[in-house]
Amino acid sequence: MDPKITLVTLGVSDIEDSIQFYRDGLGFPMRERDPDGDVAFFPLEGTWLAIYPRDRLAEDATVLDDGNGFSGVTLAHNVSSKTEVDTILERAEDAGGRVVKVAQEVFWGGYSGYFADPDEHLWEVAYPPLTAE
Known part of the structure; x- marks a missing residue:
């Protein structure tokens, strides 16, 4: 596979x-x-x-559609700058989404925030300052 x-x-x-x-x-x-x-x-x-x-x-999927709250899944979109994180979160909010976590420095060394789409699917927008090894 x-x-x-x-x-x-x-x-x-x-x-x-x-x-x-x-x-x-x-x-x-x-x-x-x-x-x-x-x-x-x-x-x-x-x-x-x-x-x-x-x-x-x-x-x-042959499952019941009775879930609510956090599904245990998030989607992520990595970008090339902190400014781009802020811009995308603002754009998502302007489009009808909801900022769940404002962009901020995070424990793993990057900068990220989360938005929810109209159906509450969570998206993380992150700037991960990765270095080549």
């Missing part, structure tokens, strides 16, 4: 609101879709993001 993540699918409550947040608010490129379809794909660098109705995603 060649270990890699090729697609992350988020279960969402309203497909159109989520498209507006990711495509129009955050500027994610979106693949053409059937306007009456119930899935949207965003090709990103190295992977794809999909959004799909939460209840249908739970049904597809």
Whole structure:
């Protein structure tokens, strides 16, 4: 097996609101879709993001859609500067997201903050000052 993540699918409550947040608010490129379809794909660098109705995603996975609160999963987006972290958090908030943790110096030596999308999926935006070894 060649270990890699090729697609992350988020279960969402309203497909159109989520498209507006990711495509129009955050500027994610979106693949053409059937306007009456119930899935949207965003090709990103190295992977794809999909959004799909939460209840249908739970049904597809054959699990109950009764969860709430923290799911135990966060998504991360690394950037090249602290300023870019701040800019993206502001952009997410302007697009209808909610800043969960304001950007700050963190224990592992970087700078990061978190936002929640309209369905409360958590995204960390981080500047990790990595050095080549």
